[in-house]
Amino acid sequence: MPDPTPQPPQQPAVDVLVVGGGPTGLTLACDLARRGVRTHVIEAGDQLLPGSRGKSLQSRTLEAFDDLGVADALRAAGSPFPPMQTWRDGERQGEWQLILPDPEAPVSRHPRPWLVPQWRTQDILRDRLLDLGGTLECGARLTSLTQAATHVTAEVTHSDGDRRRMSALYLVGADGSHSTVRESLGIAMKGEESGLRSAVVADVRVEGLDRDHWHIWPDPAGELLLCPLPGASDFQLNAKITGEEFTATPETVRSLVAGRTHLTSDAVTEVRWFSFYRPRTAMAERFRQGRVFLAGDAAHVHPPGGGQGLNIGVQDAYNLGWKLGQVIGCRAPDTLLDSYDAERRAAAADTLDLSTRLYRAGREPQDADEQARYRGRVCHLLSVHYRDSELSTDLRERRSATGHQAGDRAPDLPCVTTEGPCGSLFDLLRSPDFTLLTVNCAPPPEAAGLRTHQVTGGPLAQELGTGLFLIRPDQHIGLAADNSEHLSRYLARVGLRGAGM
Ligand SMILES: Cc1cc2nc3c(=O)[nH]c(=O)nc-3n(C[C@H](O)[C@H](O)[C@H](O)COP(=O)(O)OP(=O)(O)OC[C@H]3O[C@@H](n4cnc5c(N)ncnc54)[C@H](O)[C@@H]3O)c2cc1C
Incomplete structure (x- = not known):
């Protein structure tokens, strides 16, 4: 006789199980752990994967790493890219630059790409994760998973053959291009073999x-x-x-x-x-299925042209981390998690296209200056925006088509606040939380309990103009408004109202 009494759901031992200890999984785990989310990473290898593979850290990635507290270690571990040196018949043919800085690029404290072997980036992220209280288990391979209404159960096989089940509220497949998580969910990769060398x-x-x-x-x-x-x-x-x-x-x-x-x-x-x-250009049909998410190479694969692969995985993680944090820690509505798929699939599609073109173009010195200028313009990832996202709400009556809008990365410019001058905005933002900027106006009563800075002048005030700007934890502008009329509603959507605030 089956037991008629429904068993209470087993309390998962962790909030988020991250599958894969590559740069994507480790970045996500760091972001979750600093929010107090119980995070465990399982990595199939007996140690983190070796190899210098994704060695270019782009400006936007360095900004995310700055926020996660690892930029100094990466600076110390890396170097700028050296000039290219062409050889023919044993003779030097002259130097040229692979990437020329874009004078019109958005201002960033990390204006140049930085060269760090991927194994070193992973080591630095692993050390940060352990400092933040997250856990990493090597020699532990996810072999299958099942989802229930309240949790996900993973079957994990250890390198000694031992098997065990682990449950978590959410599971993230950051397990690379041959993702077991993706296959377990039956999510197809759409793309082409591309005929690339x-x-x-x-x-x-x-x-x-x-x-x-x-x-x-x-x-x-x-x-x-x-x-x-x-x-x-x-x-x-x-x-x-x-x-x-x-x-x-x-x-x-x-x-x-x-x-x-x-x-x-x-x-x-x-x-x-x-x-x-063999390079391939392909993207998963979905980045979310129920309580399971795909990120990094598990969600999209592309040739290493333009040094984007590691970088967009890190950006996936930086987008997903705060959303999981808000849902788990602040009871934000589950729909917040849908915006991960919408925002990151669009961004990944653009990057796939770019990487494929740059890989085809190769790194030959013909038209070197033109190519280098192009690379300088497109590779930094500072212009990636989420303007079309449902999470981007721009209610200002007057805004210029060329100025910053909701969904854009906030401009990292100097400003003056009521607390004094500030070198640049991201110094004010560095934290896992949302930040409300009230530019040339007083904080409204609805802002009580929110991290708020009253900006009274400087280039940032000029760039944004008067109004309220709610900056997401990933430094994108969520809400831009002339007044606080819709602030409370927006805050409720991201879990900042009705959860003790
Ligand atoms: C040869 C080469 C050169 C490259 N050059 C560049 C470059 O110049 N610039 C750039 O940006 N990118 C480059 N890339 C791409 C870059 O390395 C990847 O985009 C990046 O590693 C993706 O990170 P990830 O964390 O998403 O996946 P991965 O780095 O693939 O990490 C996935 C991890 O998951 C683990 N795993 C797999 N299955 C399981 C499982 N079932 N259970 C538990 N763990 C599992 C794996 O062991 C691995 O550690 C290159 C890639 C290659 C192969």
């Missing part, structure tokens, strides 16, 4: 090359590049391959160097890590 990426030690340049050898079979990695004696090797068949081994990596550069295979003294990949 495959490539070998490796971390190698090389004798006889200076470390002040990113070296490039154009070749009809595919360019070969060697980029010196900061904080290590390694270079990242990147070589496009014609045809489908290639077995990456230390020996084949050495022969590539001997075949396409003026160096001999003996100049490669060590091959520390290598990988062969």
